Amino acid sequence: MLSTIAQLRAAVQQALIRAFGEAFATTDPMLVSASNPKFGDYQANVALSLAKPLGQAPRAIAEQLVQNLDVAELCDPPSVAGPGFINFSLKHSFLEEQLQAIRIDPRLGVEPLGAGKRAIVDYPSPNIAKEMHVGHLRPSVIGDCLARILEFLGYETLRISHLGDWGTPFGMLIAYLREAYPNALNDDSAINLGDLASFYRAAKRRFDEDTNFQDTARQSVVQLQAGDPETLKAWGIVCDLSNQTNQKIFDLMGLKPLILRGESFYNPFLSDVVAELDRLGLLVEDQGAQCVFLEGFTNKEGKPLPMIVQKSDGGYNYATTDLAAIRYRVTEDQVQRVVYPVGAEQSNHFAQIFQVGKRAGWIKEDHDFVHAPLGNVLGEDGKKLKSRSGEAARLKDLLDEAWLRADPDLYQLVCEQDWEAIALVLLEEPDWETAAARLSSDESLADNVAALKKTTIETVQRQVPIWLMGNEPVPSVAQPVVANIRQALEQRWVENRGLGAERSFQSILSDVQAIGISAIKYADLSQNRTSNYVFSYAKMLALQGNTAPYMLYAYVRIQGIGRKGGIDFSELDAKSPILLKEDVELTLAKQLLQLDEMLLMIDQDLLPNRLGQYLFELSQKFNQFYDRCPILQAEEEDVKTSRLILCHLTAKTIKLGLSLLGISVLERM
RNA sequence: GCUCCAGUAGCUCAGUCGGAUAGAGCAACUGCCUUCUAAGCAGUCGGUCGAAGGUUCGAGUCCUUCCUGGGGCGCCA
Known part of the structure; x- marks a missing residue:
């Protein structure tokens, strides 16, 4: 199925030819979504740009295009507005048809445009011998997400970790x-x-x-x-x-x-790579090192910059390994496309190895090697997080903290308790002052005591969900408090989480963990991957607004409708009409039909935050629909069925979209 | 010194190939749960798009210069 925008684009292209001749067959119709709903759904801006070449007023050009447009199937008669915009409003009947079409399509109307092609997503997983900290989140989460999207678009996708497993x-x-x-x-x-x-x-x-x-x-x-x-x-x-x-x-x-x-994998190929560069005449010896001199890169003195592929001591470095990887991927893996979601600070490095890869003839015209730069994760001070200095928060701690905060009842109960005495016992120190005095710090003792207390208590609090889950034995000193929390929590969860016949304590707690992790992943994915961000617990663990829980909740609401009404969504009559009567229904329907456009764009720019934005808007539009349109209580049977179908399509779209982000849906919250 | 990226509401960020009145979320404030889960909905408040020039019918978006922040620049990865 051709996307709506593609159909309109083709129609305008035809009109261009009919109105102004074959010379305009390749003119971009400049079709975009309308900038404001009052202008309709889509607009073509091409008339404005043709004013000069045609020597006519833009409005006149637009009028001629409209005369020649054949879009009666798709939309109401297009209108010319403002200085020469052509506005399109989709017909309800067309939207209803399109919805019917994606209803029976497991791909929800998305073309597998990568079918038959092979892609590699190469992202740095945590290097061997390093503990994962919050700075490792981005490449892992974004890399996994890009791989999922390429996979869904039909590419046979290999996730390869080019890990440092050979270095110092x-x-x-x-x-x-x-x-x-x-x-x-x-x-x-x-x-x-x-x-x-x-x-x-x-x-x-x-x-x-x-x-x-x-x-x-x-x-x-x-x-x-x-x-x-x-x-x-x-x-x-x-x-x-x-x-x-x-x-x-x-x-x-x-x-x-x-x-x-990892690097060890390419070790056997490194000497061949250097030998081949030599054979191709690209290799130059300089100060004892084997180099390829780069075009367009200069050093501090303004001389061409070498890329060293073999050090003067005969050893190889990471540029050599990366070149070997390029060669291996082309010759052995036979890929068409390689995406490197790697920190932006390596932009030069990638530009360099791609240049050498091209000059060596490994990367050819039909290969698409691209660095998808990632912004840095910064500390509260605005400086880049460095694992070396040990100040970066451990990833495991972040995940545990998320678990604790993902349920407001749990978090509140844990915060209400007095943990100081328990924390001190678990710290295995006689008193806070003694423990603080051991820290090497320039701060005063009082400050150190306060800081130590805070972090120790937080560490203990993070353990609570783990203890409640029964994953680790509860130390005797903490047992009474944990038992109290559990009791109070059970009471609250009976009321507002359906604890009892439907759900066990453990399953709710496990869902809470999933929500926390989803929130963390989404916090990262919802941001433009190229921008830096300052790491903050508060931001990553937020549960309101444009967050994973918001979208999970929209999905959960739909499941709730299904349960309440005893509806099996997949059993809804495939022939039932979809009726778009209310504005919110129309708005929701249009959003549902834009998934393919969105994914097509991401195929090009590899920005997962677009998908996040799309899903957030979809959830918003669903919530508005939910708020204003009775579903199970709809007065007419055909309206009820139509709305259930909209629910089902929304749920499927959210589920698919979230799965592409690497987030799983829940049945209840 | 050279070079790359960024600067948009109090905060965090979107903003498609240059297009109509620059959008969200958070925070603050106001309403809405006897009605499908209120992790929700509706609303108010909030802007010299870092600065100045330029390109043109039109600039947050393109060009030039400057300011500020971050990254990179020969044998680390």
Whole structure:
């Protein structure tokens, strides 16, 4: 099915030819949605731009186009307005037809325009050996979302994680593994290194304190790259540990698994890449390093900038790896399209490797390699979050905090309790002052005590949902408080969450967790991916306005109607007419029919926030419809059925749209 | 020094290829639950689109200069 806008565009194109001749066959009709509902649904602005070439008044041009337009099937007779806009108002009968068509279409009218093509979405998952922090959210969430959208558009899509699994930090971890867990290398069953966070912290501490250990660590990198079997084994253990730990968070967040193809994967191809660049005459030796000199990039002295593909010590660097990846993807993976949702600070790097990839003949005309830059996540101070300095919030903490805050009753009850004494016991310190005195900080002791209290209490509060869920044993000191919370919560949930016959305490709590995670993902996805944003709990965990819960709620309302009326939406008579009588019904219907336009646009600009915006508007329009149009209580049977169909289509659209964002719907809230 | 990105309501941000009176959400304030879930709906308040020039029928959008913030610029990834 051709989208409405495409049908109109074709019609205006025909009119251009009829009115002004074949020369205008390729003129863009400049069709866009109307800037204001009072102008109709769509407008063509082409007449204004043709004023000069045709030497006529724009209004006269518009009139001639209208004379030649054949759109009687789609809309009311078009009108010329203002300086020469052509306005189109869609006919109700056309909208009703279109709705009937997408009703029986599992794709809701969206063309699989990528069918038969293969695409790669290459996003940096958390690097091996690093604990996930909030800065890792963007690439993972946006990368997963773009992959889902391309997949839905028909592309055979590979999600590839180009993770750093070969670089310098490994030395430290391998050396620490050998030192602290010597048995791990001989006895596979002996491996229990605890979670990655503590292992990494321990290794880092060791590395920072001891210069001898630093040497050992560097030595390990050399051994690794030389292929020493024992070192490789240690490396494998560290990678497995890292992948397992991060996989848990990926699962929790509903991110689809990645093909792990890190730097180590391309290691065997690096020398070939350099040799091929040499054969092509692109390679120049400079100060002992093998370089490709770039066009359009200069250094501080204004001389051409080299891209180093082999260091003077013979080693390779990340540019080499990325080039190898490009070559592999073209020759082995046979892809047409590669999308890199990666931080904007790497724009130069991508421009450079794409340039070299093209000059080497790997990236050809029909290949589409594109960097989709991501803005930085900034700290409260407006500076980029750095994992190195350790100030970035842990991702796991953010997810737990979201769980706590996603249900207002739960959050209120937890905040009401006095946690100070419990927190101190769990901190395993005699008193706050002693604990605070150990912190290395320039602040006064009083400030340190206050800060320590706050963070410790927050840490304990984040545990509450986990304890309530029964995932971890509740420490005895916290048991009475947790029991109280549970009791009070059960009372409230009986009243406003349907706790009892329909839902168990655990299932509600689990839904609350899903809502929290959805809110976090959506907070990221709803923003233009190129803009920086300042990380803030309050913003990411908001539950009102343009948020995931808002859209989930619209969906839940529809499910509620189904339950209340004993309706099986899929059983609604396929022949029942759709009647668009009220303004809100019309508005909702038009929104439902714009999904395909939206996704077509995203295929081009790769901006998921457009889809978020679309779904928010759809939910808004549904809520207005819900507010003003009785559905189950509709007086006439055919109106009731028509409205149920609108409900069903809305639910399907929200469900599909959210699933493309990587968010699952709930049946109840 | 060179270069890339950004600057829109008190806050966070949309704004399609240049198009008609620049839009949301949050915050603040006012209404609406005996009626399909109020995580909702309706409304009020809020703007020299960083500044100045230019291009033209028309500029938040394109060009130039400047200001402010952030990123990048040879052997880290």
